[in-house]
Amino acid sequence: MKILLLPFLAFLLEAQSLTVTQFFYDGSNNLRYACVAPSTRPYTTPQPNSVYLPANPVVSIAAGTLTNIVVSGGTATATVVSTSPWNAGTYADMDIVVSGSATAALNGEYRITSGNTNTTTFTFATSAGAGTYTDTNLQVSTVNPLLTVLGWNLTVFTYNGSNYSTGAFVVNSGYTLSCAARSNY
Numbered sequence: 001m002k003i004l005l006l007p008f009l010a011f012l013l014e015a016q017s018l019t020v021t022q023f024f025y026d027g028s029n030n031l032r033y034a035c036v037a038p039s040t041r042p043y044t045t046p047q048p049n050s051v052y053l054p055a056n057p058v059v060s061i062a063a064g065t066l067t068n069i070v071v072s073g074g075t076a077t078a079t080v081v082s083t084s085p086w087n088a089g090t091y092a093d094m095d096i097v098v099s100g101s102a103t104a105a106l107n108g109e110y111r112i113t114s115g116n117t118n119t120t121t122f123t124f125a126t127s128a129g130a131g132t133y134t135d136t137n138l139q140v141s142t143v144n145p146l147l148t149v150l151g152w153n154l155t156v157f158t159y160n161g162s163n164y165s166t167g168a169f170v171v172n173s174g175y176t177l178s179c180a181a182r183s184n185y
Contacts, residue, residue: 020145022091022179028163034155035179037145057146059086060100060139067120069098069106069133069140075113076106076126078140088180089146090122091115096144100137103128145179152179 024033059066059080067079076098080086090096094112101107106128114123145151154171171177171185 030159031157033182035152037152040143057085058139058141059084071128072130075123077121077123079121085146085148087120089148094144096140096142098140100139101135147179151175152177156185
């Protein structure tokens with residue numbers, strides 16, 4: 001087992017605290033995929049001695065990519081359109097910024113509590129009052145990598161019919177894959 005995990009451990013240690021790692025399990029609770037990406041995406045053009053990371057798209061009411069943010073009982077649920085890269089692109093603990101709301105209490109930095117790896121919604125805690133927010137300038141942005149954008153490394157784990165690990169292989173180590181497309185490997 002130790003030999004099989006060596007490529008994976010080297011992969012995880014590649015950037016240590018400067019990365020975001022997402023793990024995905026199969027129906028038997030076996031680790032199937034590990035996606036690793038730089039924890040922030042600050043650059044929109046190539047920078048010297050850095051990984052080129054295209055900026056994440058912003059979702060907004062004005063662009064038609066954010067439907068609304070509904071607040072109830074201190075929990076906000078944001079809904080994006082199904083064609084947005086944010087659809088199935090967020091995950092728990094992802095940092096976001098909400099801006100452009102006429103309600104100052106809604107504007108601010110938040111951490112997603114429930115991502116939308118399979119849906120068009122994500123949630124976060126807020127002190128904003130209950131209601132449905134659809135301000136024209138309302139938008140959500142992040143510097144963390146969306147699962148749906150290129151910029152991830154991927155390790156795939158394989159198992160035999162008895163759920164014993166048969167190996168792990170790194171599909172990519174150049175931050176060029178979409179984690180959302182992991183099942184293609």
